[in-house]
Amino acid sequence: xxxxxxxxxxxxxxxxxxxxxxxxxxxxxxxxxxxxxxxxxxxxxxxxxxxxxxxxxxxxxxxxxxxxxxxxxxxxxxxxxxxxxxxxxxxxxxxxxxxxxxxxxxxxxxxxx
Amino acid sequence: xxxxxxxxxxxxxxxxxxxxxxxxxxxxxxxxxxxxxxxxxxxxxxxxxxxxxxxxxxxxxxxxxxxxxxxxxxxxxxxxxxxxxxxxxxxxxxxxxxxxxxxxxxxxxxx
Numbered sequence: 001x002x003x004x005x006x007x008x009x010x011x012x013x014x015x016x017x018x019x020x021x022x023x024x025x026x027x028x029x030x031x032x033x034x035x036x037x038x039x040x041x042x043x044x045x046x047x048x049x050x051x052x053x054x055x056x057x058x059x060x061x062x063x064x065x066x067x068x069x070x071x072x073x074x075x076x077x078x079x080x081x082x083x084x085x086x087x088x089x090x091x092x093x094x095x096x097x098x099x100x101x102x103x104x105x106x107x108x109x110x111x112x113x
Numbered sequence: 114x115x116x117x118x119x120x121x122x123x124x125x126x127x128x129x130x131x132x133x134x135x136x137x138x139x140x141x142x143x144x145x146x147x148x149x150x151x152x153x154x155x156x157x158x159x160x161x162x163x164x165x166x167x168x169x170x171x172x173x174x175x176x177x178x179x180x181x182x183x184x185x186x187x188x189x190x191x192x193x194x195x196x197x198x199x200x201x202x203x204x205x206x207x208x209x210x211x212x213x214x215x216x217x218x219x220x221x222x223x224x
Contacts, residue, residue, distance in 0.1 A: 106155055107155075107156055
């Protein structure tokens with residue numbers, strides 16, 4: 001089984017709809033991240049969490065919110081989706097030490113019409 | 114603000130060729146630099162992580178170097194194979210475990 005899972009894998013929605021993307025991990029890591037990837041722009045950090053009670057905004061948090069329901073679960077919400085939020089979304093986890101890399105989920109491809 | 118640039122954006126080579134991917138970053142205050150591989154429909158897979166105090170890391174046919182003072186890293190792939198075809202992403206970690214990514218180099222290795 002994959003260490004970091006994301007649901008759904010693909011989603012098509014309409015402008016103005018509320019969408020939730022979910023991430024679960026079995027690695028036992030405290031730190032979790034949400035990124036979006038757009039063609040030609042690489043990955044950009046949306047939100048990150050160092051533990052259940054710690055939530056931080058990343059580079060592009062406007063229009064998004066997150067919830068850390070448990071150590072293993074980190075959800076990303078689009079309260080009112082807009083077309084320029086069409087992107088590939090990745091969840092990642094990491095351990096405390098900077099000697100450790102981040103482990104990524106398979107991604108969620110979101111299309112907002 | 115940290116900025117990461119990767120050159121070239123795309124590269125196509127014949128099988129067996131040795132190749133170099135380049136990464137540059139603007140702020141040398143980094144904890145580490147990482148190279149990832151991304152395959153279509155899949156997440157990112159970490160290839161190599163170089164701590165800021167290190168100069169290089171090797172894994173099989175891959176060798177990554179880091180020159181922190183000049184803000185540069187290279188990923189060297191020896192004897193390339195069609196299975197190496199993927200997008201390669203460079204990322205630097207700054208304070209707060211935050212990764213800043215480059216745009217990636219799309220590599221195609223032709224049989």
